[in-house]
Amino acid sequence: MSxxxxxxxxxxxxxxTAVFFALAGAASAQTSSATxxxxxxxxxxxxxxxxxxxxxxKANGNTYRTKTLADGSYVLASLAPGSYEVRVAGATGGSLxxxxxxxxxxxxxxxxxxxxxxxxxxxxxxxxxxxxSQVGTTVSNKMIEAIPQASRNFLSAADFxxxxxxxxDPSGNTRLRGGSQNMDNVNVFIDGVGRKNNxxxxxxxxxxxxxxxxxxxxxxxxxxxxxxxxxxxxxxxxSVAISAVTKSGGNDTHGNVYVNRTGSNWTSLSxxxxxxxxxxxxxxxxxxxxxxxxxxxxxxxxKLHYFLAYDGKTIDKPKQLSAQNLDKYPGSPGVIPSxxxxxIGFKNKFKEHLLFGKLSAEIDESQRLDLSVTLRxxxxxxxxxxxxxxxxxxxxxxxxxxxxxxHEYAGDRWVNEARVGLERSQWNPQSDATDPLVRYKYSxxxxxxxxxxxxxxxxxxxxxxxxxSGAYFKDxxxxxxxxxxxxxxxxxxxxxxxxLGGTAYRVPTIETVVNTTTGLPYFNGLVCTGxxxxxxxxxxxxxxxxxxxxxxxxxxxxxxxxxxxQDDWKLTKQLELNLGARWDYEDNMLNNDYATPADxxxxxxxxxxxxxxxxxxxxxxxxxxxxxxxGINIEEYISTGNSRKAYKGAIAPRIGASYDxxxxxxxxxxxxxxxxxxxxxxxxxxxxxxxxxxxxxxxxLIKNKFKMPFADQFSLGVRQALxxxxxxxxVSNIHAKNQxxxxxxxxxxxxxxxxxxxxxxxxxxxxxxxTVVLGDFVGETKSSSLYLSLDKPYTVASxxxxxxxxxxxxxxxxxxDWSDADVFDWTYGKSTHGWNPNKDTEKHRLVVxxxxxxxxxxxxxxxxxxxxxxxxxxVTDCHLGWDKCRYLEADSDSxxxxxMALSKNFKVYGGDLQVRVDVLNLFNTxxxxxxxxxxxxxxxxxxxxxxxxxxxxxxxTGVRGPxxxxxxxxxxxx
Numbered sequence: 001m002s003x004x005x006x007x008x009x010x011x012x013x014x015x016x017t018a019v020f021f022a023l024a025g026a027a028s029a030q031t032s033s034a035t036x037x038x039x040x041x042x043x044x045x046x047x048x049x050x051x052x053x054x055x056x057x058k059a060n061g062n063t064y065r066t067k068t069l070a071d072g073s074y075v076l077a078s079l080a081p082g083s084y085e086v087r088v089a090g091a092t093g094g095s096l097x098x099x100x101x102x103x104x105x106x107x108x109x110x111x112x113x114x115x116x117x118x119x120x121x122x123x124x125x126x127x128x129x130x131x132x133s134q135v136g137t138t139v140s141n142k143m144i145e146a147i148p149q150a151s152r153n154f155l156s157a158a159d160f161x162x163x164x165x166x167x168x169d170p171s172g173n174t175r176l177r178g179g180s181q182n183m184d185n186v187n188v189f190i191d192g193v194g195r196k197n198n199x200x201x202x203x204x205x206x207x208x209x210x211x212x213x214x215x216x217x218x219x220x221x222x223x224x225x226x227x228x229x230x231x232x233x234x235x236x237x238x239s240v241a242i243s244a245v246t247k248s249g250g251n252d253t254h255g256n257v258y259v260n261r262t263g264s265n266w267t268s269l270s271x272x273x274x275x276x277x278x279x280x281x282x283x284x285x286x287x288x289x290x291x292x293x294x295x296x297x298x299x300x301x302x303k304l305h306y307f308l309a310y311d312g313k314t315i316d317k318p319k320q321l322s323a324q325n326l327d328k329y330p331g332s333p334g335v336i337p338s339x340x341x342x343x344i345g346f347k348n349k350f351k352e353h354l355l356f357g358k359l360s361a362e363i364d365e366s367q368r369l370d371l372s373v374t375l376r377x378x379x380x381x382x383x384x385x386x387x388x389x390x391x392x393x394x395x396x397x398x399x400x401x402x403x404x405x406x407h408e409y410a411g412d413r414w415v416n417e418a419r420v421g422l423e424r425s426q427w428n429p430q431s432d433a434t435d436p437l438v439r440y441k442y443s444x445x446x447x448x449x450x451x452x453x454x455x456x457x458x459x460x461x462x463x464x465x466x467x468x469s470g471a472y473f474k475d476x477x478x479x480x481x482x483x484x485x486x487x488x489x490x491x492x493x494x495x496x497x498x499x500l501g502g503t504a505y506r507v508p509t510i511e512t513v514v515n516t517t518t519g520l521p522y523f524n525g526l527v528c529t530g531x532x533x534x535x536x537x538x539x540x541x542x543x544x545x546x547x548x549x550x551x552x553x554x555x556x557x558x559x560x561x562x563x564x565x566q567d568d569w570k571l572t573k574q575l576e577l578n579l580g581a582r583w584d585y586e587d588n589m590l591n592n593d594y595a596t597p598a599d600x601x602x603x604x605x606x607x608x609x610x611x612x613x614x615x616x617x618x619x620x621x622x623x624x625x626x627x628x629x630x631g632i633n634i635e636e637y638i639s640t641g642n643s644r645k646a647y648k649g650a651i652a653p654r655i656g657a658s659y660d661x662x663x664x665x666x667x668x669x670x671x672x673x674x675x676x677x678x679x680x681x682x683x684x685x686x687x688x689x690x691x692x693x694x695x696x697x698x699x700x701l702i703k704n705k706f707k708m709p710f711a712d713q714f715s716l717g718v719r720q721a722l723x724x725x726x727x728x729x730x731v732s733n734i735h736a737k738n739q740x741x742x743x744x745x746x747x748x749x750x751x752x753x754x755x756x757x758x759x760x761x762x763x764x765x766x767x768x769x770x771t772v773v774l775g776d777f778v779g780e781t782k783s784s785s786l787y788l789s790l791d792k793p794y795t796v797a798s799x800x801x802x803x804x805x806x807x808x809x810x811x812x813x814x815x816x817d818w819s820d821a822d823v824f825d826w827t828y829g830k831s832t833h834g835w836n837p838n839k840d841t842e843k844h845r846l847v848v849x850x851x852x853x854x855x856x857x858x859x860x861x862x863x864x865x866x867x868x869x870x871x872x873x874x875v876t877d878c879h880l881g882w883d884k885c886r887y888l889e890a891d892s893d894s895x896x897x898x899x900m901a902l903s904k905n906f907k908v909y910g911g912d913l914q915v916r917v918d919v920l921n922l923f924n925t926x927x928x929x930x931x932x933x934x935x936x937x938x939x940x941x942x943x944x945x946x947x948x949x950x951x952x953x954x955x956x957t958g959v960r961g962p963x964x965x966x967x968x969x970x971x972x973x974x
Contacts, residue, residue: 031233031243032192034099035478035486036076037570040088040119042111046072051116052089057082058096059250061302063365065089066480067412075480078408078415081221081245086119093118100138101245102224103129104486104568106665127665127726130719133578133656133672135730135787136226137161142794143801144220146851146862148901148918150962152260152290152311154217155188155242159847159866161225162787162807163732164240170930170958171348171382172211172317175202178227178240179734180783180811180838181711182820183207185239185678190215191246191372192474193404193421196236198558199468199498199682203239205425206400211315212378216354218256218294219309221247227787228713228732229672232564232580232654233476233488238678238711238736246372248360249296249305253974256294260969263287264318268924268963271956272386276320276343284345286316290969292354305360310353317348317382323455324387324957325442334519339440339455342389348382368408376400386958388456391433400425413481417474424469433459436508440521443513444949447541449882450937452950454514461509463551464502466683471495486568494560500686501553505546513542552693554686558588562650574663578656584677587646590702591685595641597692600699603766604634610767613754621749623766629751631829637701637745637774647706650677670730671716678709680740684775684823687742691773698770701745707777711736717787725792732785739779739820743828745772757878757885758832759816778828781820781838783811799854804846811841818874818887837872837889844869860903868895877935879948888935888946890954893928897921897961911974918967929960 036055040047051068055076064084068074076086081101086109087094099105105128109119121128139157149156150168155176159166164178175183186203188195195215200208207214223244226234234241264285273283296307322343329336358372378398383390404421435458441451476490512521512528522529522542530540538545564582571577608617608626617626624634656672684702691700717730744761748754753762765772786808794801813820816827818839827833844867851862870892878885903916932955936948943951 031189032101032245033078034081034101034103034105036079036086036097036099036105036107037486038074038107038109039072040068040074040109040116041072042116043114045114047088047116053086054089055079055084055086057084059083060248060298060305060360061251062362062368064410065365069483071483073483075486077478077480077486078410078417080248088116088119091117091119095119095121097121097128100129100224101222102136102243103138104132105129106131127721130665130668130726131576131658131660133658133670134226134230135228135715135717135732136224136230137789137805138224139222140794141220141222143803143849143851144217144222146860146901147849147864148862148899148920148967150920150965151211151213151313151315152217153213154215154220154223154244155213157849158225158240158242160803160805160849161227162789162805163227163785163809164225165845168961170386170960171384172315172350173209174211175207176204176240176242177840179785179809180781180813180820180841181239181734181736182840184681185237185709185711185736186242187234187237188214188242188244189234190244191370191404191406192417192419194236196679197468197681198496198679199466199500200427201681205468206376206378206398206427208427209396209429210378210398211317211350211380212352212376212398213311213354215244215374216292216309216311216356218292218311219246219307219356221245228734229654229656229674229715230676231578231656232566232582232652233490234676235492235562235564235582235584236679238676238709246356246358247294247296247307247309248358249298249307251298251301251305253295253297255296256971256973258290258292258969258971260290260967261287262965262967266966268965270959270963271926272958273320276322279322279343281320281322281343282345283320284318284347286318286347288316289314303362307358307360309356312353313351315350317350319346319348319383319386321346321383321390322387325452325454328442328516329514329519332519333517335440335514335521336519339457342455342457344390346383346390348380350380350382351378353377366410370404370406372404374400374402384460385456387453389458391435391458392431392437392456392460394429394431394460394462396427396429398427413479415478417476419472419474421472422470423472425467427464427466429462429464431460431462431506434507435459436510436526437461438521439509439511441511441513442516444516445937446513446515448511448513448544449541449878450949451513452932452934452952459507461503461505461507461548463506464504465499466501467499469497469499484570487565489565490563492560492562496558496560498556498558498682499553500556500683501551503549503551503690505549505690506551508548509546511544547694547697549690549694549697552686552690554591554689556588556591556682556685558586558682561585574660576658578654578672580654582652582654584650584652584708585646585648586679589646589680590644590682590706591689592644592646593641594639594644594685594689596638596701600692600769601638603769604638604699604772606766608749608766610749610764612748612762612764615749615754617749626749626751627745627747630747631751632745632747632774636705637703639701639704643704645705647708650708650710652677652710666721668719669717670719673712673714675710675712678711680709680777684740688775696768696770699745699765699772700742700775701772702775703777707738709736709738709740709777724798725790728787728789730787732787733783735780735782737780738777739781740775740777741779741815741823741825741828742773742775743825745774753830755883757883758830759827759876759885759887761826779814779820779825781811781813783809783838783841785809794851800850800852802848802850804848807845809841809843809845811838812836813838818872836887839872839874842868842871858905860905861900863898863900866895866897870894871929873931873933875933875935875946875953877946877948878937879935879939879942879946881938890933892931895927895929895961896925897927898923908972911972914971914973916969916971918969920962920965920967922964924964926963927959927961928956930958931955932957
């Protein structure tokens, strides 16, 4: 082993540290590495100051060194997750320990004699990371690979952490969310680099309307799921933070090659699909293939290693495109036969290629260098929804490219990580058809006030091109030269560019009632017809036409800065405080240079000549004055091109503590409070630009005074050893504020809402223009939760493991649709605006996973059980009158799914050939998740329990999980 080079003198260290913290700005620091701290004693006496402590990675030989302080304490910082031998330098023996991603392990080393020839770990090696105030769960590679799943998305195991949901919608698109917050508030950090989506929804880059994996599962070593009170290293997240670490090559060559298959013959039909089949709409045949490989090894043992991984998948998602409410048209008059003739079987198609490569070099025992490259390419062709024609199908390209270079330099009392990188992603949905999108509706009263879907035909309005690119620099310093303290600080700078183009409204959209007698729609070309409103308008009581919005593009450059500092302060052997703070700043998050078009500004400031609900504006009153009576100062929304100011107040303190009650890590009480700032996607700036580019169209305005979304988080819990099990019980409260929403900006001449119901906007706007829609950071959610987790870690000796995660959540939102997936809130500003149930969050959720590999004939059995008590439903009730519509809460069915996998290994040519069968939804449970929630309008002959005229209220319309599916896989590991 080579000799440790001479170290920089202490005074130079101190100067460098002081200068660094003076310049510090935000980063994600050691989110992917581990820290080991503890004390060394020999025969009850602390090791002398300056004793060398060494940790050697058993896979690749990388060596980490530090020196003890005067009290015998030591800290080894920035260790890559893996198995290590920790010993005193020069000693003949040490202790083996396995470190997980993001773990802060306490490892006290004891020698029975006065000499430090051999040291051993004091206490259980399974509970070295329990002294931690963060609320989180580690998902091992063994669990990631063993648990059955529909598609190889490593995030599908994230719900082993209480408070986390990984959902797949009927189209196969996936999303990750936590508590009462939506999918936009998560972030995934891979090897310490955040993958935040700056321009679109989904939280993570590339997860907007995607069935894909944000990263190849083959390359993931393990990851940690943090639900709250994460330390100051984590940025751009206020919900779930995933910290994943990738695999690296070792001194020995290892790898695998796999292929998985399923298809229509191995998949059961849902009750809805069976019903469609009975109606002569046959489901299409299909197949799904996943294949990939990984290989890693040494170019030069102990010095230079490589790793390469590829995941590919081809998914066909069968759909039966069927119409609804055809039975309401006896004799099939008018357009009904044409709509019925477009009911067919259809296959949504998806392909993905994911490639990851990494080179790791140990320059010497003080310096390491990692270079990694990620390539992702997705294509899809899909119809959104089951009650729409094949002509609405959309092609989508979803691509991502990343390069990351990290340099690590270690001294006796500090470790510095410097990182530079490049990223680029593109999301590009395009429809083939150019015909208007027509949404045919059924109404017993032949009005748009009382409608249910029949079928959608024509082209999709989607024609978008969104691109995000950037370069970043990050530097993180960990200082361990003060006894009891591990001090981290970091800077980050990202130079981002957003290229936002195309339009989501390429073709006109026609919403029309189909007459219950004639079977004919109420439109002719792009003109609505009807009996109540003039026939040459764009709307009537039976028809509404939204004209196409021209393609407009905007290019933004947004620089992101910030700083953090974190002190993990061990006051005593039993008590640790975690004190941190960070600050984030973006100089152009939402198009600061934008100027409201002069015609829009003039209309808002001009005379209000309307008559609304029989009320006319007084002579000389402007539209702005009408809005002011309703509490809106429209000048706060009209932008001059220099009136928008970036938000500078994103200062986030984070405080945590953990106390080892008996000093043996068996019982640890922990808790914390912290504020976490997130960010808002830039796509809202394009919404504003596009809508305002339409002559005589709607007016969309974002408030000039920006804020940043944040969440205040509090938790209190206890971790308890129960034999070979680890238990964790915690209570949690999260209050998220400053969530961005669009809301109705129109008011009547008295500043009110005319005769509109409390749940609807006041349509119309200033003379010559459409509806006014305003955007501001005023949304809120909150949740109170009980978390319970039980974990039996895997050991070779036992041959099995199990994890149990239970969550009770009381979640609320102020959103009008009770869903934070929707950014439109038409109740904001009204007296009825307030807290509502969150229909995206279940009260009770239980996830159980486990595996056992000591079965007869060398077989392994694994499984995952998911139970959810069902989401609240929102029923729209207008039976008291169209101006008195309201929302009612209803229950939905519970969710129950058991997945199992059975595998057998065979020795083949020096490797293991694994043959595996997965069964998803073993008991073929129909998990209903979609319902007819229209309560109906006024009627003298009620047909449902709430007094409305919709006899189908509560009818089940779709399932929210897979039916039973078999999947066969072969994996060769060498």
